[in-house]
Amino acid sequence: MTDDQQKLFDEPDEPPFVTVCKVGELDEGQGKAFPVGRRMVAVFLRENQYIAVDDFCPHQGASLAEGYLADGCVACPWHHWQFSLDDGTWVDNPKIAIDTFSVRVMDGKVQVQVPT
């Protein structure tokens, strides 16, 4: 077995990218929640880049897509906990974090990669 074959054998399959919306569907600074598998994913457009995070706030379950963006974070609409859009950490306690997901644009479609 070659090293490349072994590498393929060792690496688990990556989850597929799933289309959630078309480019242009979100306005700058806007978020929207989309179902992906069994999860809800909050997708935001910030400075012409799409960002995807878990939509479920770990405090009491608000939809983070309904929150607002400020200082590189999304703020929960209910009690204003702020989560970094870079790594999902809660600003007040980095031991708590929401998931962040890879995003790509293909053929005018916004796609997210969400582990199952």
Ligand code: FES
């Ligand atoms: S539900 Fe998000 S901060 Fe309370």
